Amino acid sequence: MNDAxxxxxxxxxxxxxSEIALATVRALPRQRLRRVVLAARPSEGxxxxxxxxxxxxxxxxxxxxxxxxxxxxxxxxxxSIFDAGDIDVILLAFGVLGDxxxxxxxxxxxxxxxxxxxxxxxSVGLHVAQRLRxxxxxxxxxxSSVAGDRARRSNYIYGxxxxxxxxxxxxxxxxxxxxxxxxxxxxxxxxxTKMTEGMSEAPLSVDPAAVGEIVVKALRxxxxxxxxxxxxxxxxxxxxxxxxxxxxxxxx
Amino acid sequence: xxxxxxRQEGEELLTGWGRTVPSLxxxxxxxxxxxxxxxxxxxxxxxxxxxxxxxSYGDAAQSGGAKVLDLQAMNGIQYDSDAGLxxxxxxxxxxxxxxxxxxxxxxxxxxxxxxxxxxxxAISTDVHGKNHHVDGTFGAHVRQLTxxxxxxxxxxxxxxxxxxxxxxTTVGGMGLTGAITSASFDVIPVETSRICxxxxxxxxxxxxxxxxxxxxxxYRYTVAWIDTVSASGRGVITSGDHARxxxxxxxxxxTALEFDPKALASVPNIVPPGLLNKLTVRAxxxxxxxxxxxxxxxxxxxxxxxxxxxxxxxxxxxxxGPGGFLQYQFVVPDSASQLVxxxxxxxxxxxxPSFLTVLKRFGEANPAPLSFxxxxxxxxxxxxxxxxxxxxxxxxxxxxxxxxxxxxxxxxDSRQSPQMFARTYPRLGEWQKTRDELDPRGIFTSDLARRxxx
Numbered sequence: 104m105n106d107a108x109x110x111x112x113x114x115x116x117x118x119x120x121s122e123i124a125l126a127t128v129r130a131l132p133r134q135r136l137r138r139v140v141l142a143a144r145p146s147e148g149x150x151x152x153x154x155x156x157x158x159x160x161x162x163x164x165x166x167x168x169x170x171x172x173x174x175x176x177x178x179x180x181x182x183s184i185f186d187a188g189d190i191d192v193i194l195l196a197f198g199v200l201g202d203x204x205x206x207x208x209x210x211x212x213x214x215x216x217x218x219x220x221x222x223x224x225x226s227v228g229l230h231v232a233q234r235l236r237x238x239x240x241x242x243x244x245x246x247s248s249v250a251g252d253r254a255r256r257s258n259y260i261y262g263x264x265x266x267x268x269x270x271x272x273x274x275x276x277x278x279x280x281x282x283x284x285x286x287x288x289x290x291x292x293x294x295x296t297k298m299t300e301g302m303s304e305a306p307l308s309v310d311p312a313a314v315g316e317i318v319v320k321a322l323r324x325x326x327x328x329x330x331x332x333x334x335x336x337x338x339x340x341x342x343x344x345x346x347x348x349x350x351x352x353x354x355x
Numbered sequence: 356x357x358x359x360x361x362r363q364e365g366e367e368l369l370t371g372w373g374r375t376v377p378s379l380x381x382x383x384x385x386x387x388x389x390x391x392x393x394x395x396x397x398x399x400x401x402x403x404x405x406x407x408x409x410x411s412y413g414d415a416a417q418s419g420g421a422k423v424l425d426l427q428a429m430n431g432i433q434y435d436s437d438a439g440l441x442x443x444x445x446x447x448x449x450x451x452x453x454x455x456x457x458x459x460x461x462x463x464x465x466x467x468x469x470x471x472x473x474x475x476x477a478i479s480t481d482v483h484g485k486n487h488h489v490d491g492t493f494g495a496h497v498r499q500l501t502x503x504x505x506x507x508x509x510x511x512x513x514x515x516x517x518x519x520x521x522x523x524t525t526v527g528g529m530g531l532t533g534a535i536t537s538a539s540f541d542v543i544p545v546e547t548s549r550i551c552x553x554x555x556x557x558x559x560x561x562x563x564x565x566x567x568x569x570x571x572x573x574y575r576y577t578v579a580w581i582d583t584v585s586a587s588g589r590g591v592i593t594s595g596d597h598a599r600x601x602x603x604x605x606x607x608x609x610t611a612l613e614f615d616p617k618a619l620a621s622v623p624n625i626v627p628p629g630l631l632n633k634l635t636v637r638a639x640x641x642x643x644x645x646x647x648x649x650x651x652x653x654x655x656x657x658x659x660x661x662x663x664x665x666x667x668x669x670x671x672x673x674x675x676g677p678g679g680f681l682q683y684q685f686v687v688p689d690s691a692s693q694l695v696x697x698x699x700x701x702x703x704x705x706x707x708p709s710f711l712t713v714l715k716r717f718g719e720a721n722p723a724p725l726s727f728x729x730x731x732x733x734x735x736x737x738x739x740x741x742x743x744x745x746x747x748x749x750x751x752x753x754x755x756x757x758x759x760x761x762x763x764x765x766x767x768d769s770r771q772s773p774q775m776f777a778r779t780y781p782r783l784g785e786w787q788k789t790r791d792e793l794d795p796r797g798i799f800t801s802d803l804a805r806r807x808x809x
Contacts, residue, residue, distance in 0.1 A: 104806035107375035107413060107681045107769030108746045112806065134750060135772060189419070189805060236360055237401065239379035239419025240802075278360040283368055283379035283419055 104191065104240070109323040110135040111191035115184055117227055118197025119143035119166060120152055122296040123246060126315035127194055133161050140184055142169035143197070171197045171223030172215075181230040189238050192322065193231050195224055196246045198264075200298050206260050213260050220264035225271055232275055235284035242285045242322060245272035249292045249330070252339045256351070276327050289318055290339075291331040307332055369417040372410050372672050374679035375740050375769055378419030378802055382406075386428035388501075388509060391534050394424055395798065396507040402800040405534045407476035408448060410469055412682045413769025414802035415480070415529055421800065424534060426475060434459060434542070440498060442539040445475030450666075453658065457614035461542040462597065462658075464496035468713075470616075470663050475535040480766035481527035481726040485576035485662070488718040492728055493540070494526030495721045500538040505794025509536075514722075524789040527726035529765055531804055532793040545597045547611045550576070550661040552595035553652045556644070560588025560696055564732075567716055570594055576661070579714040581699065583707075583736065584633075584640045588699050590714065591647040598655055607655065616659035621669035628676040631739060636708035643710070665711075675739050683749060684735035684764040686717060686728060691759030695734050698752055702736060705744040712736040724782035727764040735767065746770070765803065773808045783809070 105111050110132045116124045119141025128139055139161060143149045149166045156164040169180060184190065198220045206213035228243065235241040250258055251265030269288055276286030291314050293305035314331040321329040330336040342350070368377040385391045395403055401420035407427075409416055417423070429444035432455045441461070443452055449463055450470035456462065467482045476482075481494040490496070499513040502525055510533070512522040525532045553574070557563040563579050570577055574594035581590040600611055665671050672680070683702075687694045695714060702709065713735045720729040738745060753775045756762065762779035763771050777783055787809075791797075803809070 104378075104414065104419075104802050105376050106806065107373060107679070107740050109376075109740075110746065110770075132746060134746075137773070232360055233358055236358055236379075237420050239401075239421075240376070275360075281362045281368065281379075282360070282366075283377055 104189065106135060112136060113138040113188060113190045115140045115142065115190045115193045117142050117169060117193065117195045118171070119169070120146065120148040121194075121196035121246070122311040123291065123294055123314050124194040124196035125152055125156070126311035127244070127318045128156065128161065128315075129159065130312070130315035130319040131192075136162055138163040138188060139165070141166045142180075142184075144168065144170055171219045171227070174223060174226035177227045177230050181227065181234055185234040185238070189241070190234075191241050193235075193241070193243045194246070195228060195231070195243060197223070198246070200258070201261050203258050203260055216260055217264050220261070221267045221271075224268050228271065228275060232279060232284065236279065236282055239283040241283075242287055243275070244287045244289060244318060244322070245269075247272060247288050247290045249290050249335055249339050252290070253343050253350070273328070285325065285327070287318070287321055287326060288328045289314070289321070289331060290328065290335070292335045294331075307335055307338065369406065369409070369423065370679070371413045371416060371769065373412040373681045373740070373769055374672060374675070374677075375681065376414055376802070378414075378417050380418055380421050380423040382423050382425055384425045384428060388503065388536050391424060391426070391503045391536055392507045392509070394422055395503055395505065395534065398422055398798045402798045403534075404799060404801050405445070405475055405530050407446070407473035408471050410472050410476070411480065412767045414806060415766055415768075416476070416801070418801045426534070426536070427473070429536060432456075434461065436461070439542055439544065440539055441542050442537060443474045444537050445473060445535045447474050448472065449474075449477065453614055456542060457545070457548045457658070458612045460545055460612055462545045464490060464541050464543055465493040466662050468663060469666055471666060474538050475530075478526055478535055478538055479528060479530040481721070481723055481728075482766070483717070483728050485578045485715065487728055488571055488577070488716050489575050491718060491721055492527075492726060494523075494723055494726065496541045497526065498539045498541065500525065501536045502533040502793070503536060504533040505796050505798050510793075520789050521793055523721075523723040524786055524793065526721075527723040528786070528790065529725065529803065529809070530801065531799045531809060532790050533799060543597070545612075546600045547598045547603055547607075548614045548658055549598040549603060549607065549611075549655045550595040550658060551598040551602050552593055552654045552656045552661060554648050554650070554654065555592045555594075556589075556647050556649045557592060558587065558589050560590070560699070563588065563590040563592060563714065564692065564695070566592050567714070571716060577716070580643065581712045581714050581734075582640045582644050583699055583703060583709045583712045584637045585644075586703065588696060589644060591644065593661070595656070595661060602653070603655060614658060616657065616663075616666070618667060618669045620667070622671055622673040624670070624673055626673050626676050628678055628741075630676055631674060631708050631710075633706055633708055636710050639710045675737075678739060678741040680737055680739045681769045682735055682737050682767040683752070684733060684767040685752070685756045685761050686731055686733040686764075687756060687759045687761035688729070688731040691761065692732055694755055694759055694761070695732050697755065698734055698736070701748050701752060702738065705742055705748055707736075707738040707742045707745060707748075709736045709738055724786035725765065725780055727762065727766070729762075731761070735764075768803070771807070773806070776807045776809075
């Protein structure tokens with residue numbers, strides 16, 4: 104259970120090696136944490152993440168096997184997690200950036216990105232929603248992206264998956280309104296992670312830790328959507344209304 | 356199992372009186388023991404819990420995804436004046452019991468600061484009042500109670516025979532041993548519905564505490580209000596006892612046993628956040644302190660004015676705004692009396708605005724393993740949940756309270772850790788063993804029980 108000061112006791116991270124998700128776990132008040140489940144494909148990275156959280160004094164960190172694309176297994180997987188005890192916060196943080204040009208040349212690659220980022224998220228998100236609904240409390244945090252706000256030439260395939268995921272998260276939040284279960288859609292901009300390594304930084308770039316702080320604050324306030332960093336809300340509002348002939352001419 | 360995601364009829368978001376951490380439950384109204392038994396037998400995977408009038412501050416009377424039983428219709432009251440014994444349905448409120456009993460010259464053995472609690476709730480949380488140093492808790496005056504256990508079977512429990520351990524496990528058991536459906540308890544004979552009150556204003560905390568220790572044996576009822584804004588810890592001590600007929604004026608004697616308190620006002624549900632701030636709380640505390648006489652004896656007050664001043668303001672919990680609030684109440688032995696000052700200082704250091712801070716002395720503990728009161732000092736302070744730094748300060752105070760051999764009151768708690776709870780209620784294991792006899796399938800549960808691994 105969350106306590107009266109909004110501190111959760113049990114966290115499930117879907118995409119357990121996500122730097123942004125792990126930074127969010129670190130930003131949560133750790134005194135009350137009793138269970139942190141990192142769900143990801145088995146990897147050294149996952150083991151290292153579990154070890155790092157434990158070394159940081161975060162209690163109850165474990166790794167479990169999870170594949171975003173294996174949608175037929177999601178129901179059993181989510182049940183096994185929730186059957187062992189209530190989960191207060193679920194961070195849905197898996198996703199791949201892909202390689203736009205390669206995907207344009209071989210659509211199978213684009214399907215992979217779409218299956219992971221969108222189909223996999225819809226599948227596991229709905230299974231999570233059912234369990235949150237049954238337990239009558241808890242928040243599903245969906246990591247969307249400003250890339251979903253408006254499709255750009257350079258990454259519209261990735262962007263379209265995030266646009267779909269974002270719309271899904273908003274609708275699911277509305278469906279769950281008043282049930283004690285909630286959805287928080289987080290729209291980060293350019294975050295300095297392994298995924299963006301080597302890319303030229305966009306304005307308002309942030310570190311994962313900054314996103315984590317923003318997410319925790321939004322959880323406490325019961326927000327439904329949040330940009331990270333906050334001022335991106337204004338930037339994206341401007342970009343979304345820009346006429347296409349001008350938008351096309353923007354760099355990248 | 357397919358479940359509609361949107362909220363369905365009969366489901367309610369429930370919170371405690373502090374209005375924090377809501378969870379959704381299926382609220383089931385029961386009007387007979389048979390209906391309670393059926394609800395228990397038909398409990399789903401998330402279990403079942405009885406909720407009274409929702410005055411527990413934290414998450415004791417809510418259970419996400421569970422069936423939450425409303426027994427307010429089971430509110431019958433019988434009074435045997437020869438035996439000095441009252442019997443009431445679990446859903447009867449202390450308010451309705453006083454309305455029935457006071458005109459007949461009887462008073463409840465113990466009342467907390469509100470009448471708006473049920474008998475079932477009073478026993479489950481083993482409430483205390485201003486007379487704890489003399490009379491103990493409410494549970495100490497219960498002669499018998501009926502309980503629908505976790506198997507749906509009806510049990511009659513009392514403190515004296517072979518059911519004694521199950522009785523005391525249920526008293527203070529936070530509703531986790533079963534559903535109390537009715538109880539019989541001793542009443543106090545009274546000549547009037549008035550209280551004869553002495554008031555004393557004390558200029559600092561030492562004076563408040565010294566005065567209370569000196570008054571321990573003199574009064575049945577004693578409580579002190581503390582000005583948390585002033586660094587001195589000044590306060591106002593009110594003490595009293597039931598007024599005798601000869602203490603009333605001629606005019607008052609005409610209505611000597613009348614009891615019909617009315618709610619004066621209701622706080623609207625649109626209080627903006629931040630209404631309670633340093634300035635408003637400072638002003639309130641100053642006025643409250645000034646309003647009290649320096650020293651006054653023999654003032655005749657009504658039961659409502661003396662015991663339940665806040666019941667005059669309906670929904671006063673809304674004053675804290677949408678962010679909600681919590682009440683921090685601990686008890687420490689006399690040997691750790693300095694913790695009262697430490698707690699006041701620490702709360703003031705983060706500018707936690709509190710206008711309802713109450714200090715009391717407790718007498719000895721009763722046999723119930725999870726009953727809160729034990730001999731010593733108890734301080735209760737209301738604090739808005741959003742005060743920055745509150746969590747860290749309360750965690751630090753928890754440590755000190757535990758080190759001193761004290762503990763927190765489960766009816767008020769909404770944030771202590773499972774470790775703190777297990778450490779400060781050392782009889783938890785004994786309690787759980789008997790609870791498992793009464794509810795072997797573990798179907799009685801609550802958000803508080805999940806949070807604290809009870």
